[in-house]
Amino acid sequence: MAIASRRLEGWSVRWYRSLLLFYPPEFRAAYGRELCLVFVDRCREQASWAGLAAVWLGAVAGLALAAPVEHYHMLAQDLRYAWRMLCKSPLVAVVTVTVLALGIGATTVAFSVANGLLLRPLPYPDPERLVAVDEAAPQRNEPSLGVAFPNYLDLRARNSVLAELAVYDSDRATLAGSGEAVRLPAGEVSAGLFQVLGVRPRLGRVFQPEEDLPHGPAAVLLGEGLWRERFGADPSLLGRAIVVNGVSRTVVGVMPMGFHFPDQAEIWLPLRLDAKLSPRTDHYLQGIGRLAPGTTVERADRQLKSIMRQIAREDPVSFQGQTVNVLPFRLQLTSSSRAAVLTLLGAVLCVLLVACANITNLLLVQATERAREIAVRSALGASRGRLVRQLLIESLLLGGLGAATGMVLALVGTPLLLALIPEELPRWLHFEPDARVLCFTAGVSLLTSLLVSLAPAHLCSRLSLTETLKEGGRGGTAGRRGERIRRALVVGEVALSLALLIGAGLMARSFLALHQAPLGFDSRHVLTLRVWAPRVKYDSKEKARALVRREREEVASLPGVISVAATISGIPLADAWGRSLTVEGRRPLSLREAPMINHVVATAGYFRTLGIPLVAGRDFTETDGASPLVTIVDQDLARRYWPHASPLGRRVRYGPPEANEPWHTIVGVAGTVRNQTLISPERPSVYLPHGEIAQPSVSLILRTAGDPGRLAAAVRRRLAEVDRDLAVSEVLPLEQVVGRSIWQPRFFTVLFVVFAALALVLAAVGLYGVMWYAVSRRRRELGLRAALGAGAGDLRGLVLGQALRLSIAGSALGCVLALAFTRLLASQLHGVQPTDPATYVWMAALLLAVAVAASAAPASQAVRSDPMDALREE
């Protein structure tokens, strides 16, 4: 080297050697020294600093190009080797991939549900600034009342924390005109809603404040889908009038495709409410606001609560002791299913852990079997790191294959799952896998692969070379060490499966309790439907009464119809209308104290059609409705107020106590009916004759001789003959209505049961594997025992005893786990305690039975051990 000193040379080599660390260790071991020698030669021949710099530059560039290639090469080699290993024992590979796919698939499905419900951002700008505003009466156990219109006006006018506050109601609207009148999902909204959501129209404009006034110009907004489908995307529709709900309204704008709020809305109308005519006690609107810049949800909550207290001081008479809550909008939308979704995620995690334990077991067995191969590779110079990496890559390959299959299972499974949800979901809910789900699945698969390779890798890295080779590959040390881990894993699997089984058992019992709860009515052979009639056409009580009578007569004359009744808010489990109650002769209560009752308007024949027993008094007649006013109450209410006397002839009054509504005389007592929900306790129900509250739009209830669904078309035709402007919607058998009301418990129960069954199968497979392997390892010992006189029963008992010991240990642990975790289920359970002993005992028994069944085959194998074989081998 012409210019560089020895020191410089030493320095260069040191640096170059440290650069070589970027190569895979194997390459470094093979060529590191040579590379350094060539590098030094290169440096020595340089005559200038520039030349030396060029050599360095070339070295670094060459390394940057070559190192990744070498890494890739090594990886490809390892993958090829791993693939060959998998092909060598295809059964293990297939079982592992299947188990992984089931675990990962189930996890992905559950996560897709959680993602759709809880994580996916709402499709509006700055969705995290959207808040729900909702009144609540905590002392009456009403956590969500809705918002009363006058309260909304005050809250909106007085707050400084919301950029905008709006109210809306989810409804249906009838669009008449060309062709048959159609009922469409609609939103009745205050003018500011679109500003709150931050959505601009596709055409035209949104509502202006004056269009939201009681006597303002009648306007309507259409969804783009509706505009294209029904009006051929005609841009000249803007400014033209269409008839919605019997009223001519001007189309002012078209909302963009994909915008549906609330729920499924395709058409929007301004609320146009009159504050003077809307009582503060009438909570039926939903509130939504957008936080002002720099405000937090907590601050908004505090300020609105204080405004509510102000309102209460100003108007104490109509105050019901309620408060107002501000919470993130997303939270309110998903509050009902949040706990269930999180429980589900927990359950699916258990399934995944069981799957992992299973695969670890399998890989441990395989690693033990491969102890000799690994020892030989190690003797031939493969480093411990290399061997561990090889095992890791093998499990990563399995993990990758499992993840891909699991993803396919999830893609197929999610729609099947969603088919269990009968309710039309809000349009913003999507459960298709997105980038987040893909990342989650990839992460879970990676973690799973690492997790399942830990124990085998640990086992191999501690393998004693000489001992293994001496033992002739029987994997003695590895076998013994592996045995302990395997047993612990099986105990864990059994425990997790039992915990899941108990959870599923509790959910199933709870669901059955709901399903078999006495409804108070007979839902079989009943068809329900809603009939909307334009108010402008039927603008008097006489006309409304005549229309409803005609509808009933026409439908009743159809063959197969036994009886027909009309009702307002009287389809059980579909409608509810809460009002307060005042009883004559009792101390008048303030609105705050007055009990809430469920208010149903019905025609004569309502009770007969629904199969509700009349326990005292009489049914309504066609002439009820005029003075004296009459009412029917249910047994529950009768028992509360007149426990020892007949309620017949007593008088009650409905609505706010100070409103002085007329007194009604009780003429009948009906059986108690589940009217609102099967899940929570009911308010008592009262019935008023349709003759009194004569509105033209009603629901019809038909008792039929055969399948009620078959009558749907005939009923529609007959009603169209009555009046072409009638819009018929939601034609459903009552059984379906009842089923819909408990779709959530059913959905989560089905999922839980599926996951628990999966875990049970996996645990059984795991136990079978461990017992089978234990028996094959103890073949000589068992043969010797047979030779020494042990009978078939003894050998079978030996194996079954071992299996039972593991299962009982697992079951005990599982019961403890279940006691700890089923408390989280408490909010989902109805009519059964989380600690229900019967469920625990039955599920443990089921698990032990499955455990015995799973070890039956290995036990038979033990019995077949040939004493001669054993003696020969010895």
Added chain:
Amino acid sequence: MPTERADPRPEDFLPLHRDTFQILVALADRDRHGYSILRDVEARTAGAVRLSPSTLYASIRRLLENGLIAELAERPDPEHDDERRRYYRLTPLGRGVAMAEALRLDRLLADARASGLLPEPR
């Protein structure tokens, strides 16, 4: 190994990467160690091809794996002998591959001359 193929033919490796071809050519006349290969390639190409040590040994690793060259146990180059260095030799397959590549290039050259793209050699 289940999928072991019959012996590979020289044509299976064509076309060769420029660096690979140069290394094979460098080993055609005698066995060499890594640095000697570098020097030979540089000298023959008048400095046009300068291999970095990394590129050289990555190529050597591939050539060894494919059986085109072999590592020698003895020291064939007493003049520049350095007992720390590893020496490489062309295997018959490697020689076949280098010849096949040279022929391929020769044919390309002939084509270019026949079409008048290049002048005939004097």
